[in-house]
Amino acid sequence: MRTKTLAAPYLVWMIVFTVVPLGIVAWFALTDYATGAFTLANLARVSTYVPIFLKSVWLALLSSVICLIVGYPVAYCIAGTSPRRQRVLYMLVMLPMCMSFLLRTLAWVALLEDTGIINNLIRSLGLRPLPLIRNDAAVVLGMVYNYLPYMIMPLYTVLIKLDDKLIEAAEDLGCTPARVFEKVTLPLSVPGIISGLTMVFVPAVSTFYISQKMGSSGTTLIGDVIESQFKAAYNPNLGAALSLILMVLVLVCVAVMNRFSDGEEVIAL
Template sequence: MKSRFLSGPYLVWMAIFTIIPLLIVFYFAFTDSITGRFTFGNISTLLDYMPIFLRSVWLALISSAICLIIGYPVAWYIAQVRPSKQRFLYMLVMLPMCISFLLRTLAWVSLLEDTGIINNLLKTIGLKPLPLIRNSGAVVLGMVYNYLPYMIMPLYTVIMKIDHRLVEAAQDLGCDNTRVFLKVTLPLSVPGIISGITMVFVPAVSTFYISQKLGGTGTTLIGDVIEAQFKTAYNPNLGAAMSLFLMLLVLVCVAVMNKFSGDDESVATL
């Protein structure tokens, strides 16, 4: 009885902020914007936007891969230094998150735009300006910069939990540093890798502000289209259908990643 009473606020919170909003999204996704009648028209219209969905997934995957390539060595290095230095380095990694997401993105606009700091510097030394903004590369750069800490955090946590006795045992058996990393450290850090990829991929695939400020007409992402349906196209029903499809896509990706993360036997045999 007491446990039910204690869970009451949580259930109320879930109902107000999760279940009811989801039901509203479902309602709008399967109703006509004019008549309000039940329809699959919004769902069938999603096929017209499939290239944008695929572009969003592709750029999110690229960003996740780059974050992993950069974040793993950083997390590993932080985990190896003495505790006092660990706290300092970890704080440096987390420091950008204390600044507004919008301000961080606008800072890159100031750096990359045609009349920005980088191109002005190139002109000063006699070089031609470069097209650094309004392309997919700039969007990926913005994603990596904003979401890299989300990759480093779980990697650092998992690497710190690795039993050093396993590393020492592998070294005693004649493994060099490369084999120790490939046979011990990397397999044991797979859960952190999966968590990091999930934490980067989910916000990256649904972002819209980064693509609006750093991208161009050829880098429109599904987040941009969803925002436009609600703000400028005045078609919340189609926007709800897109949001529903994106949510299902993210849930499938997270489920697949969790499947690999939870497969302890496959990790142990690496």
């Protein structure tokens, strides 16, 4: 009873700022632009954007996996150092997040441009400048850079809580360090991996700023299309339909990922 009363403020907050807006999005998605009558035309038009959906999901997936590959060793190393050093290192990981997301992306643009810092350096060495920006790789780089802390955070939290006794036990039973990692550390950090992947994938799949600044004129992601519908084209109905589909897509992806952590506990037994 007591817990319910305490949760009441958040419940109100959630209804006003999550449930009601979602209802409005659904209402817009299912009504006509001009007449306001019920229609499925907006949802039907979404099929035109299947290639863009695929591209957004693919780039987000790639960056999530790269974040995992880059972030896991970092989290593992930080968790293995002394508590004092941990605090410093953890803060260093979090530090870029204190700065505006837009500013960080613009800084990358200034680095990678044809007349940017890196290419000017290359040119001053007498070499040919490289096409560093305005391609899919640059977009993935932008996503990885911006969302890497979201991967490291949950991994670190899981790894720091890992019971040393389990590792010692495995070692006592004759496991090599590689086997210890494979049989003990990795399975126990699966929940961290799953929440890390989710926390990177979800914002990456709906991003629009990174692709506009670092992608080519052909790298249009679904976030860009949604933004244009609300900002310039004044077609909130199509925008809402796209958002709705994107949300369903993300929920499906998250559900699939969660299946991994559900089953893993059974195996760990």
